Amino acid sequence: MRARGGRVTTARRSLLEALFASSGHCTAEDLAAIVQAKMPDVHISTIYRNLDELERLGVLVHTHLGHGPASYHLASSPHGHLVCERCGETVEAPAEMFAGLARSARKRFGFRIDPRHFAVLGACAACVAAEPAPVSFAGRRKFTQRGPGGSLGDR
Amino acid sequence: MRARGGRVTTARRSLLEALFASSGHCTAEDLAAIVQAKMPDVHISTIYRNLDELERLGVLVHTHLGHGPASYHLASSPHGHLVCERCGETVEAPAEMFAGLARSARKRFGFRIDPRHFAVLGACAACVAAEPAPVSFAGRRKFTQRGPGGSLGDR
DNA sequence: AACTACCCGCAACCTGGTCGCAATTGCGTC
DNA sequence: GACGCAATTGCGACCAGGTTGCGGGTAGTT
Numbered sequence: 001m002r003a004r005g006g007r008v009t010t011a012r013r014s015l016l017e018a019l020f021a022s023s024g025h026c027t028a029e030d031l032a033a034i035v036q037a038k039m040p041d042v043h044i045s046t047i048y049r050n051l052d053e054l055e056r057l058g059v060l061v062h063t064h065l066g067h068g069p070a071s072y073h074l075a076s077s078p079h080g081h082l083v084c085e086r087c088g089e090t091v092e093a094p095a096e097m098f099a100g101l102a103r104s105a106r107k108r109f110g111f112r113i114d115p116r117h118f119a120v121l122g123a124c125a126a127c128v129a130a131e132p133a134p135v136s137f138a139g140r141r142k143f144t145q146r147g148p149g150g151s152l153g154d155r
Numbered sequence: 156m157r158a159r160g161g162r163v164t165t166a167r168r169s170l171l172e173a174l175f176a177s178s179g180h181c182t183a184e185d186l187a188a189i190v191q192a193k194m195p196d197v198h199i200s201t202i203y204r205n206l207d208e209l210e211r212l213g214v215l216v217h218t219h220l221g222h223g224p225a226s227y228h229l230a231s232s233p234h235g236h237l238v239c240e241r242c243g244e245t246v247e248a249p250a251e252m253f254a255g256l257a258r259s260a261r262k263r264f265g266f267r268i269d270p271r272h273f274a275v276l277g278a279c280a281a282c283v284a285a286e287p288a289p290v291s292f293a294g295r296r297k298f299t300q301r302g303p304g305g306s307l308g309d310r
Numbered sequence: 311a312a313c314t315a316c317c318c319g320c321a322a323c324c325t326g327g328t329c330g331c332a333a334t335t336g337c338g339t340c
Numbered sequence: 341g342a343c344g345c346a347a348t349t350g351c352g353a354c355c356a357g358g359t360t361g362c363g364g365g366t367a368g369t370t
Binding site: 163225 | 356357358359366367
């Protein structure tokens with residue numbers, strides 16, 4: 001499965017292991033930390049280069065869950081993401097939830113959407129409940145990734 | 156309409172004028188350029204601070220159309236965006252296109268989505284037509300905002 | 311006109327990511 | 341098992357986009 005056209009280096013093997021071991025949604029720095037736990041000399045730029053490479057090979061994809069760093073996960077099991085702007089809670093949205101949007105985008109604009117690349121922001125059930133009045137999103141608060149209670153970058 | 160709790164400074168007035176004059180989808184640097192054409196001493200950090208302020212007041216919103224800088228536009232006429240990953244073409248998606256997604260997100264996860272903050276990437280009609288085989292998005296190419304033919308930040 | 315809290319210009323700084331380059335290292339071949 | 345060589349790595353410098361602390365200026369009040 002590995003190395004279609006490239007070499008199998010220890011750094012790459014280790015990065016793949018980290019990706020398979022973690023259950024998805026890792027930032028590049030998360031992965032770097034895992035890899036560097038066993039191989040301290042692997043440089044962050046090597047991580048970035050290999051993530052790029054693996055993405056070009058179709059092994060993994062990156063998504064943006066918010067204003068912070070990108071998240072990487074294996075390309076199997078395609079899904080989008082819903083991210084709470086208040087608490088950072090992330091839920092995986094099955095691809096079929098986007099079917100209606102995909103259909104109308106194609107019909108109205110000839111557009112074929114890829115719902116995976118950017119998350120859909122909003123408010124999770126808990127934060128909707130905690131909210132006093134429906135403010136229609138006027139009161140945006142600075143988005144804090146990895147905030148307390150957030151599940152981003154956890155392993 | 157201006158200044159609920161703040162002062163009306165020349166820099167702010169000028170920024171608002173730039174926003175109203177331009178037809179939306181400006182980056183902070185675009186707006187800075189417009190403002191600085193008449194007031195060269197207005198610093199980019201002042202632009203950022205006032206954009207933040209105006210966003211907190213609900214006058215405007217920012218969205219991310221790709222990997223580049225954020226785009227700002229007036230909060231009136233809520234809409235999402237479809238952005239072509241190949242050519243940068245941006246089309247405004249009316250809010251009702253997201254109604255189905257909003258409904259299923261609420262039903263399945265209690266999630267209330269805000270489809271405006273991040274664009275939905277994909278491929279525009281022209282790029283779909285120009286594409287030879289259905290590659291299922293494995294061949295991601297580096298996203299280039301402001302590329303030739305792109306309509307981002309034009310003026 | 312005076313006062314003062316808010317705002318601005320500036321430069322330094324920060325995060326997330328990219329690049330050029332010399333040294334190293336897989337991997338095919340002998 | 342050693343050799344050759346190009347792919348890959350480690351490193352530091354760099355970049356884009358944005359934020360922050362600070363001292364001085366100015367809008368709005370008295």
